[in-house]
Amino acid sequence: MKYGYYDTKDPLQKRLNRVEGQVRGISKMVQDDKYCIDVLTQISAAQAALDKVALELLRGHARHCLTSNQNQSKDGIDKADELVGAISRML
């Protein structure tokens, strides 16, 4: 079965590999006694990157749910995008 994020699998994995590199870089900063506030800034950047991945997954999921077995695909997609927009403002 194809899930909602099927069409964005490649970019999602690229983003996740980048986050993995970011976290490895943060570990190296701690190893090298880098300044605390600079480490925190990199952690915030990794969190923001994970937020983007999560929102992309949510968008795919909501679109999939709202359009399957329905004829009103266009409206379903708009509703799902709107929902994800609302969630992204709450994060």
Place this chain on the structure above:
Amino acid sequence: MKYGYYDTKDPLQKRLNRVEGQVRGISKMVQDDKYCIDVLTQISAAQAALDKVALELLRGHARHCLTSNQNQSKDGIDKADELVGAISRML
């Protein structure tokens, strides 16, 4: 120079290595077409783990700032812990 997180360097790095493994696991879940909501749950877990690392760094930083060149160490530490507690409730 020794920064505020000096005393917790080892546990911080262990946590970060674990987060790196979590992110790699999330990438594998996407690769294997795992169910979207399950992937989101793992992303939330990685975010929570990064929050804990950030709060530990903040705690060390605040303690360091508030106790250096001061004689009132005990009070400085309490103030800093209190501050971090407040921040953790805001996340």
Place this chain on the structure above:
Amino acid sequence: MKYGYYDTKDPLQKRLNRVEGQVRGISKMVQDDKYCIDVLTQISAAQAALDKVALELLRGHARHCLTSNQNQSKDGIDKADELVGAISRML
């Protein structure tokens, strides 16, 4: 037209009135020079109460979207609840 939160209008308004009272209380704390960390704790409580209202609205919206013009109501409700659960963990 009846929107998704129609059935929970009363409890939603009761919650919002309570949040309004909380914010008025926070303003009074600032007026009375209450201790900063205590004010922050009350702000976190108000934020948590608003999160709950938002999630209740999202749940109603998602349920409404996923069940209208569909015969598979039961599945639509489960999907929507699951979605809201995922979002709540991201906040």
Place this chain on the structure above:
Amino acid sequence: MKYGYYDTKDPLQKRLNRVEGQVRGISKMVQDDKYCIDVLTQISAAQAALDKVALELLRGHARHCLTSNQNQSKDGIDKADELVGAISRML
């Protein structure tokens, strides 16, 4: 005793009164059956306003803590601002 937010009491109370009005407006939107996503947008705006109040309080608190009984006031203020900047990125 004068707490850390003493100098910004007036603007803080003005902001909080505005948030109180926002929450009252949200309650009215629910009363009037306004569209769910529009209500969520207003909730996000109220949350953002509360975040700003909280960060202002934190800034005052950190500055106060880091400069009292110290001679290095300038450095203490920079450290506190830096801390608040880091926290604001985590929210």
